[in-house]
Amino acid sequence: MAGKLPQKVTLDDLLRLKRTERPSAEFWTRFEEELRAKQLAALVRRRPWWADAGLRLRTALARFGLPLGAATTLALAGLIFRAVQSTGSVTAIASKPGAVVVLGGLSPPAPLASIPALGAGVASVPAPVLTTLPVAPALAELAVSTPVVHQVADVPLTPWTTSISADNAQPVQLGSNPALTTGDLAVNDLTPTVLGSKTSVPDAATTVGPGPTVGSNPAPRPTSDQSVHARLLVALSLRPVPLVSAETRVLEQVSHQIPDELLRTATRHIIGMDGGTVRVRF
């Protein structure tokens, strides 16, 4: 037996001994159990934030990119809309040659009695001051020289067509009701807006009350442009005059009724800052 053994032990022979160092079968049972536990722990354990920061950044950009742009566009559109609403009326009016701007809140009210054409019944009514920006001189002269009836309420108007708004392009049909009065004109409760602020013009009807009517003395039917302008000035001097178109007025009212908090909440909801998400996919 000893003669068959090799004479020299090599390093490879010794290293072969190392291969025989093996764990027992019980070790592998325990190994498997511990591995299962570690696998479960690894599934539950959260990775540190820096491990997948790049992935999170990309996900966040992809998630908020399009809605953020849409929200920004929406906000910009809203701001532009509001800005146009606040300045557009003045610029639109000022650009028209016959525009009239009511500046009742800016200048002290002048008593109607100071105007020679006013009657005695309305002498104590603080009338809004009319300032004619680019009004034609002839029209301005008419405002003083034409003997018109300044009646606060219940002024019967004849059913002819007249222009109330500043832009004469779309004449307003007051209707065929011959008993239409200036009180009816105040139903809309439209207050003139100057530079985006509401001016509080005292309502002549509530201030003075029913005065002497001229129902028994109806105004003659105008036969010329001069009389049309005269009636127009009567209407402008007795009640606040809407200076913008009806559509613009409605939009303006809506934009003023939307509170800023509601806009902020809607924007926050769209961009997902309050937990809600909006995903737009193409």
Place this chain on the structure above:
Amino acid sequence: MKQQLRWRFRPSFRLRIGGGWDSLALSMNVLARVLSKPLVASPERRLEADADWVVVQRVQAGDVAAFDQLILRYRERVHGLIYQMTANREDAADLAQDVFIKAFQSIHRFAGQATFFTWLYRIAVNTTLSHLRRHRHRTFFSLEQMQEDGPTAELVARLTETRGGDRDALARELQEKLNEALQKLSIKHRTVITLFEIDGLSHEEIAEIMHCSVGTVRSRLHYAKQLMQADLQLWLQP
């Protein structure tokens, strides 16, 4: 400086290739395909790699239980590698479990460019190296029992006959001396000699696992053997 280098580099490269940047991209693709070709040493290893790839694809498709097959197939080899490098069975068990967990967590990134065996061994080696670097100053042996088979039993019997004494005590002493000599090597030399002499990998596979050239593997192996022979001189005498 960078601009100057780029300016000088472009014309010569175009002249040499002659086909513009499209030809260069084509050449680089071919080169990358050649370089990424898996190094499979033997037909048995090739069959093993094919079987592994099937299981890996199942795991990647969502069959998590299929990963158990890979664990059962490689747990002894991975544990043996780590144990030989650390000479501590508790650390080896923990590290082997960590290796399988890491492999499970990142198996979706395994694209099959290398064999799964090589990929798993690379994880094991890197995990062990980082562990050894963290606990560089701790040397504590916790050795496994030697499971003697035919050739090793003959070797122990011959050494006992030559040196005299108790057989079991001599075998235990030889085991300690072997582990001491192995632990005296640097981490890289220990890794190379473990992979080559104990796990039986080829030079090419070791080079792929350790991200170095085959020449470096041969050089490290030669140097490590020289050191171990010098350290185990008493046991190598006839």
